[in-house]
Amino acid sequence: MENPKIFDFQSFRAANTKHTVTGFDYVHAIYHTQHLPSDFALWMARLYWPEFKVVDECVFIVDNFDESYYQSLLKTPNSKEKNQFWMNLLEITGLFGNLTTQEAADVANALAASWNAKLASELGSSFAQARALVDDEAGEVFVTIGFSE
16 A cells, blocks of 8 residues: 655645645645545544443443443442443553654543533533543553543
8 A cells, every 4th residue: 555755734834835724734635645544534533522322320432332341340349430431441642652642641631622522412411521641651641531539
């Protein structure tokens, strides 16, 4: 598979000085020059606006929910809130491995804000909130829903 040269926003902007360049222009250019499949845009949208399901008064991201794994967790001494936390945990530094810790934290915070907006609009304020978790020592960043000690 041919992979055209990858470029960052700064170099894209520098190469297009004759007119104003926005982040949307950059997204358009990347999408088309990298020949991304059409469903990539849909999966990025689902990352920021996921589908939720409620099970046992806990909320889960549909794409992360595994019924058999959930049933196995119910047999452990963990609370349902901890199960919710672990099943929704998404490592941003694993998903986007080339981000700095700060960039990953920015993404995780944006995801948490977006997830919380969707949770509030669909389920109200009675459910747990999404939040970013940053482990500076390990350089790992996560986003999840619920459980806090």
